[in-house]
Amino acid sequence: MTELKRKQAEQLIKKASKNRKKATNLLMCGAILSTTVLPLTTVFASTLMDKQPTEQTESSTVDSSVEETVEDTTSVFSDTYQETVQETNDEEPDFDVVEQQSPAVEQPKEEQAPVATPRYTENDWVLMEDGYYHLGGDIRNEGTLDVTVNFVDKETGALLGSYFSPKHEVNLGMSVIADEDLGINPQEYVVEEDNQYVDYGWATYDEDGNLIGYRGVKLGYSDMPTDGKGNSTVTVQLKKYVKEEVPTPEEVSFTVSYVDENNKQISETDTYTGEEGQEYWINFPEFYGYKFAEGQAIEMQGTYEKGMANVTVHYVKDDETDPSVEMGTVTVKHVDIDTNKEIATPDTITDEVGMGYWASEKEIEGYDFVEEFDEDGSSLQGGTITTEPQTHVLHYKSNGEVTPPTQEQSGGVTINFWFALNSTMIKEPIHLDGKVGESYSYDIADIPATITYEGRTFYLNTDYLTSIADQFEGTFAKELKEINVVYDLDNGTVTPENQESSLEVLFLDQNGDPIKDSVLIEGTKGDKYDISKFATDIKGYTLDKTKLPTLTGTLDGNNQAVFYFTEVDDTTNGGNTGDNGSDNGGNTGNGDNGNNSNGGTDNNSGSNSGNTNSNDADTNNSGNGSSSNNTPINNNSNTGSSNNTNNSTNTTQTSSTEGLPQTGESSNPWLTASGIVTMASTTLAWVLKRKHG
Structure with missing residues (x-):
């Protein structure tokens, strides 16, 4: 009995120990359920109740996280519970045990998450109600537009080029250059200065450096309005540039000559050239041994103009030198x-x-x-x-x-030797040849002091030679250059009591070419002369009063007096003035004026008889008139003879060939002979008619 009770006691002790272990496991399961599962379930339920169907603010990640937590907790509880049950089942009871089925643990029902509405990402451009694109669909972001700038021809409206900028932030403005990148030639089309979009920082110049316009435009926020659909189109007008043809200013020239009291040149002539309208200021030079003539300006200033007259500066010898x-x-x-x-x-x-x-x-x-x-x-x-x-x-x-320039043969230089009174060539010319641009030089010491021609001795005019000394050095030109050396009948040392003297009056233009027949005044040394009546204008020419020769004086040897004239424009047809004839008695005959507006030639001759003078015979010259468009056919001049017994001077009008001849000219003795025969025949016929009467 005692052994049996001992065994029963041991079984009861084991059973009590197992029961305590089971109770502990159950308490642990309850603690887990009370501290984890129930609070999570409460939170999950509250979240589902607070959710609105339209809100899309929470991420589905949270729902997944809650579900995973619930699943983990349930798994832990299930495992603990199963261990407890398993231990109970593993016991070997000493009495009959009625096996009870463990109640099923109800799993939490998984609720389905609501479907989320589609959303924009932060990199998406969204067209919003204000007509602008906003980044991420957030209207708080700056609005942008698709901007197009069209450049068109101002006159025709034709499209010249376009610039497109997508999603442009219009608050920042925009600058566009109208150039080759857009297919526009900035030298042909420009933005005008008064254009509302002009950008003055992009100027355009032509090949001469002149400002022709601008090629840049600048747009502000207000210049790029939206069309409500996220677009903005701006039209800029360009003007086609056409270069104005500016006429090239015409060049104007005039010369300045320097002469002494005898109108002899003392230095080479200066030429001044400038554009019409350009100002000039000239200080006249000083020459050793000379001083400015009384009343002569020492400088001049003005403006270059068409038809300017040449200038002559007068000097006199300085006695104080x-x-x-x-x-x-x-x-x-x-x-x-x-x-x-x-x-x-x-x-x-x-x-x-x-x-x-x-x-x-x-x-x-x-x-x-x-x-x-x-x-x-x-x-x-x-x-x-x-x-x-x-x-x-x-x-x-x-x-x-x-x-x-390519060198070519020049026309050369010819030195002519002339007798001044009748332009007779008294020596064979000397000719110098060379290439164009080459230098030439002739020593004036080789010019002969005297030349004998047809039994008469001619003497070198040294004063005239000095005035043209600079012509004996120079450069060969394409055209022929002629240098005229003048000789006289005497050398000024022979002064007989009745020495024949003369004064040849020449009418020259500024280039030294004759424009009218010369006049020869003959007499003896000491005879007085007055040539003031020649100091008048000639048709088509104006007398240069700054170069007047000595108008009165006495004959002394064979000399010349030169009147210089400046050519003027004459655009009127007809109305030519006949030459004035002169006589030794001081009377002047006026030739009729020939007018022919159709270009015909009139040879009307007018005469005016001079008053009878016991000492002088009157001379009448017939003047020839012609149309201003044609050259007169006849140009007759009458020669007055003198029965002067008081040594008065005679005036003879000679042809222009009696001055220094032009290249290729030669005298024609047959004309002289023909005139003499005609006069003799006329005189004979008049005598016979009178005798017959």
Whole structure:
């Protein structure tokens, strides 16, 4: 019995221990359920109740997370519960145990999450109700538009080019350049200065550097309105540029001559050229041994204009000049350093012997001046005046801007030897040949002092030779150049009591060409003359009163008096003025004016008999008139003879050929013979008729 009770006691102790273990497991399961599953279930239920069907603010990730937590908790509880049941089943009861089925644990029902409405990402452009695109569909982001800028021809409206900018933030504005990238030539089409979109920072200039317009436009927010569909179109008008043809100003030239009291040239003539309307200011030079004539301006200024008259500056010999001062000259030549050919007119420097001089370079088109130095680094442009004439050469090098002309044979230079009174050639001319552009020089010392012709001796006019001395050096040109050396019948040293003297009156234009027949006044030395009546204008020419010769004086040898004239424009047809005849008695006969507006020629001759003078015979000249469009056919002149017993002077009008002849001219003795025969026949017929009567 005792052993049996002991065994029962041990079984009861084991059973109590197992029951305590089961109770502990059950308490653990309850704790898990109370602390984890029930609160999560409450939160999940509350979340489902608070959700609205239209809200899409929570992520489905939260739902998944709750579900996973519930599943994990349920799994833990199930495992604990199963362990407890398994231990109970594993016991070997000492009495019959009725096995009860464990109640099924009801799993929480998984609720289905509501379907989410589609959403935009942060990189999507969404067209909103304000007509602009907003990033991510958020109206708080800046609005953008698809902007198109069209450039059109202002006159025709034709589309010239377009610029497109998608999703452009219009608040920032926009700048567009209308150039080749858009298919637009900015030299042909430009934005005008008054265009509302013009961008002044993009100016366009033509090839001459003149502003023609602009090629840039600048648009602001207000310039790019929306069409409500996210688009904006701006139209900019461009003007087609047409270059205005600006007429090239016409060049105008005039010359300035320098003469002494005898109208003899004392220096080479200067030519001034400028564009019409351009201003000029000239200071007249001073020459050693001369001073400005009384009343002569020392400078002039003005504006270049068409039809400008040439200018003559008058000087007189300066009596205060010290004759003991010796003068020297330097000729400055301008030479191509490669060809050694002169490329400009030489300059002359005249100053006292021992004085320093400076040879100034010239600006010559197509050439650059080559400055030269000696071993010490001093310029070679300076020097000292010496008693002997010097030549100073300045070198130039072609810069390739002007192609030098191909050298060709020039017309040459011819030196003629004339008797001044009747333009008789008294010696064979001397001709110099050379290529165009080459230099020529002839020593005037080789000009003969006297020439014997047909038994008479002619003497060199040294004063005239001095005035043209600069013509004996120069450059060959394409045209023939003639130098006329003049001789007289005496050399001014023979003064017999009844020496024949004469004064030839010449009428020349500014180029030295005769425009009217010369007049020869003959007499003896000491006879008085007055040529003031010739100081008048000639049709088509205006007398240059700045170059008047001495109008009154006495004959002394064989001399010349020259009236210079300036050609004027004459656009009127007809209305030509006949020449005025002159007689020795002081009376003037006026020729009728011939008018022919159709270009015909009138040879009307008018005469006016002079008053009878016991000493002088009157002379009438018939004037010939012609249309202004044609050359007169006849140009007759009558010669008055004188029965002067008181040594009064006679005036004879000669042809223009009695001046210095032009190239190719020659006298025609047959015309003279024909005139003599005609006069003799007329006189004989008149005598026979009178005798018969």
